[in-house]
Amino acid sequence: MNQTAPQLTLTPPNQRVRLGAKKFAELKRSQDVIETLAWFTVVLVVAMFLLDGGIALFGNLTDALGAISRLTALVGTDLLLIHTLLVARVPWLDKFYGHDKVTLAHKKLGKPILYIISAHFLASLIQFAILDGKSIVDEMLYLFFEIPDMWSATLGLVLMIVVVFTSINAARKKLSYEAWHIIHLLAYASILIAVPHQFTTGSDIAGKPVQTLFWVSLYLFVALNVIWYRVLAPIVMNLALGLKVTAVTRESSDTISVYVSGRGLERLGGQAGQFFMLRIMTKETWAKPHPFSISAAPNNRFVRFTIGDRGDFTKALADLKVGTRVALEGPYGVFTEERRTCEKVTLIAAGVGAPPIRALAESMAGRPRDVTILYRVRDEEDAALLGELQQVASQRGFQLHVLAGPRGSATSWLPGHLNSLPDQTRLIEMAPFVSESDVYICGPAAWTKSVEKTLERVGTPANQIHAEEFAW
Amino acid sequence: MRSATKTFVGLAGLGIMVAAARAGMPIPDAAAAITDTTGNNTDSTATATPTPEPTSTATATAKPKPTKKPGTTTPATTKPKPTATATPTPTPNPTPNPTAAVSKTSAAINYEFGTIQVKVTKSGGNITDVTYIQATYTRVPNGTMSYLVNASIQANGSNFTKVSRATVTTNAYKQALESALGKF
Numbered sequence: 121m122n123q124t125a126p127q128l129t130l131t132p133p134n135q136r137v138r139l140g141a142k143k144f145a146e147l148k149r150s151q152d153v154i155e156t157l158a159w160f161t162v163v164l165v166v167a168m169f170l171l172d173g174g175i176a177l178f179g180n181l182t183d184a185l186g187a188i189s190r191l192t193a194l195v196g197t198d199l200l201l202i203h204t205l206l207v208a209r210v211p212w213l214d215k216f217y218g219h220d221k222v223t224l225a226h227k228k229l230g231k232p233i234l235y236i237i238s239a240h241f242l243a244s245l246i247q248f249a250i251l252d253g254k255s256i257v258d259e260m261l262y263l264f265f266e267i268p269d270m271w272s273a274t275l276g277l278v279l280m281i282v283v284v285f286t287s288i289n290a291a292r293k294k295l296s297y298e299a300w301h302i303i304h305l306l307a308y309a310s311i312l313i314a315v316p317h318q319f320t321t322g323s324d325i326a327g328k329p330v331q332t333l334f335w336v337s338l339y340l341f342v343a344l345n346v347i348w349y350r351v352l353a354p355i356v357m358n359l360a361l362g363l364k365v366t367a368v369t370r371e372s373s374d375t376i377s378v379y380v381s382g383r384g385l386e387r388l389g390g391q392a393g394q395f396f397m398l399r400i401m402t403k404e405t406w407a408k409p410h411p412f413s414i415s416a417a418p419n420n421r422f423v424r425f426t427i428g429d430r431g432d433f434t435k436a437l438a439d440l441k442v443g444t445r446v447a448l449e450g451p452y453g454v455f456t457e458e459r460r461t462c463e464k465v466t467l468i469a470a471g472v473g474a475p476p477i478r479a480l481a482e483s484m485a486g487r488p489r490d491v492t493i494l495y496r497v498r499d500e501e502d503a504a505l506l507g508e509l510q511q512v513a514s515q516r517g518f519q520l521h522v523l524a525g526p527r528g529s530a531t532s533w534l535p536g537h538l539n540s541l542p543d544q545t546r547l548i549e550m551a552p553f554v555s556e557s558d559v560y561i562c563g564p565a566a567w568t569k570s571v572e573k574t575l576e577r578v579g580t581p582a583n584q585i586h587a588e589e590f591a592w
Numbered sequence: 593m594r595s596a597t598k599t600f601v602g603l604a605g606l607g608i609m610v611a612a613a614r615a616g617m618p619i620p621d622a623a624a625a626i627t628d629t630t631g632n633n634t635d636s637t638a639t640a641t642p643t644p645e646p647t648s649t650a651t652a653t654a655k656p657k658p659t660k661k662p663g664t665t666t667p668a669t670t671k672p673k674p675t676a677t678a679t680p681t682p683t684p685n686p687t688p689n690p691t692a693a694v695s696k697t698s699a700a701i702n703y704e705f706g707t708i709q710v711k712v713t714k715s716g717g718n719i720t721d722v723t724y725i726q727a728t729y730t731r732v733p734n735g736t737m738s739y740l741v742n743a744s745i746q747a748n749g750s751n752f753t754k755v756s757r758a759t760v761t762t763n764a765y766k767q768a769l770e771s772a773l774g775k776f
């Protein structure tokens with residue numbers, strides 16, 4: 121904590137940015153294409169089952185159980201592959217949805233998939249027990265020990281149950297992130313050991329060339345995406361860059377900035393508003409990545425993260441030594457100018473949300489007065505990055521409103537005010553164009569919600585409001 | 593997803609599935625062919641050359657669909673072969689023989705998954721052939737039905753091990769076999 125920050129030189133802003141409603145329509149179209157493709161894989165597996173005479177099987181109990189078992193297996197596996205792809209951090213999903221939305225979709229899919237696959241297990245077990253005239257327990261032992269690949273498939277299901285149960289909210293609260301993460305990685309193992317029985321005993325693949333081709337390519341597609349984007353690409357990039365900490369500086373009483381640099385930094389890419397997973401490459405911390413937004417527009421001299429004291433890890437960062445190796449994964453997120461459709465922009469930050477807003481202010485294309493910045497702080501004297509925001513605002517001719525002090529009322533996102541005017545009135549006073557501008561909000565979740573509510577009252581269309589949650 | 597796209601995906605998906613279900617529906621005739629309709633279940637002695645007619649109808653109805661398996665009751669690893677069950681293989685020896693092969697037909701054994709009726713041919717005290725007069729079953733492993741025939745010829749009776757995953761069918765077959773053997 122003895123280093124001085126590199127001289128602050130602002131990166132020239134973007135010269136050109138595409139605006140207009142058409143841009144938003146294009147984004148929606150791309151999302152529709154991706155979602156349609158995903159749904160059609162489900163339709164396709166069901167259709168292949170039906171083409172195979174599936175509907176005729178619902179005539180008697182054992183046949184119907186067999187049909188249910190096949191159908192749930194097909195749909196469950198298909199969804200499971202999509203589920204896996206959602207956390208592969210593939211750029212072509214991140215670009216259209218953002219890391220948070222993709223992760224949210226992944227979370228939502230977890231439990232339904234477990235239910236579907238459990239239904240497959242139960243249906244086939246009961247069906248075979250009836251056919252063999254054995255009790256459920258005998259049949260289970262028989263399948264487990266005598267039928268090839270059944271023990272591994274059963275084990276895969278058990279692992280899957282463990283993974284889902286440790287991920288439900290109640291369990292997540294009791295587990296440390298690290299413990300949860302290690303358990304969660306078992307999901308890959310559970311898929312790998314459950315795959316063989318689909319090919320060796322599954323009646324929808326063996327000896328059916330079209331189905332085999334479909335499933336093999338689906339597995340390969342997902343596997344390659346996971347292996348490349350989740351594992352190999354970050355390793356290759358970090359080996360090439362050789363990133364090290366070049367400075368650690370204090371920004372406020374509870375905020376520090378970490379500067380990172382390496383060879384050929386421009387290859388790292390990224391835009392203002394995006395974030396990276398940061399790993400400190402020491403023995404104790406290398407396996408614990410944390411997400412941080414960059415707090416200065418991308419440049420070829422350094423990457424800067426401005427980090428508030430939130431937990432053990434962020435406290436320890438203050439003692440980080442210059443020269444420590446670090447690794448970055450990313451960039452991720454769509455809290456960027458990519459999403460801008462209007463000429464006017466309103467940037468609204470609170471406390472720890474300042475870093476990406478600070479970076480956006482630096483890089484946003486705009487004429488004087490096109491951009492309005494609202495910065496909500498507890499204490500103006502002790503606000504991180506405030507000096508830099510003031511510098512950006514004065515150089516570029518942007519409006520900057522610093523909102524300091526305790527909040528006015530329980531529901532207000534603004535500090536107390538003498539006239540106690542409603543939030544929306546005060547917002548329009550500060551940012552007259554707010555209803556026809558793109559609004560970027562970054563701050564604590566509850567505060568962000570309250571800002572969004574005010575924006576709704578003011579009349580800013582939902583597709584012009586950009587907020588990103590840390591979902592990881 | 594925009595609502596227009598949602599509607600499209602929903603309707604198109606539904607359409608594809610309905611079309612697939614219709615195309616995959618077994619032809620009623622094919623299902624009927626699984627149970628032997630030859631009517632050839634009366635006792636026939638010696639040199640039982642099956643009439644050519646039933647054979648041809650059985651095979652003709654059993655293979656009407658080149659693309660899809662008829663009435664696919666396919667479970668894990670099983671493909672019922674209607675042709676195998678419906679086509680009575682001609683007894684190997686059509687020439688009259690003094691120690692002639694004698695055939696007896698069993699009672700039709702109704703069991704949980706269908707009916708099994710067999711015709712057993714014995715020659716000089718040994719079982720030389722078993723053919724199915726009726727055989728309906730569901731989801732037994734591949735080759736179960738022919739295994740049962742071979743096993744009973746080899747064991748010269750019903751004392752052979754059951755087929756895993758086809759316990760009930762094996763038992764029904766043994767019952768039918770014993771019923772036929774009882775008539776000799």
